[in-house]
Amino acid sequence: MPNILVHLIVNLALIGLIARFDPLFKQDKKGIVLAVFASHLIDIDHLLADPIYDPARCSITTHPLHRWFMFPVYAGLALFRNRRVRYLGVALLLHVGLDALWCL
């Protein structure tokens, strides 16, 4: 299974799990799916790398939108009042968290 597909499925499952058990996350399946897919837009920073895709490369140390200094920005989005912005923040944190796991 391609890496990006595993990434999407795990990200969707984790944020769905949070949405199911966290009372702050009311059921909004459309919002959750949109947030997970939108969180993958940060992978556009791969276009700045050469080669564009290298399965052996660690995103956290090379791609600008995946660097550690972006984590507080994503955490800030996760604290937003708007539910869908919160979903996006959580999805982005899960995205970079999963990318960090791939680095190990």
Ligand SMILES: [Zn+2]
């Ligand atoms: Zn990524």
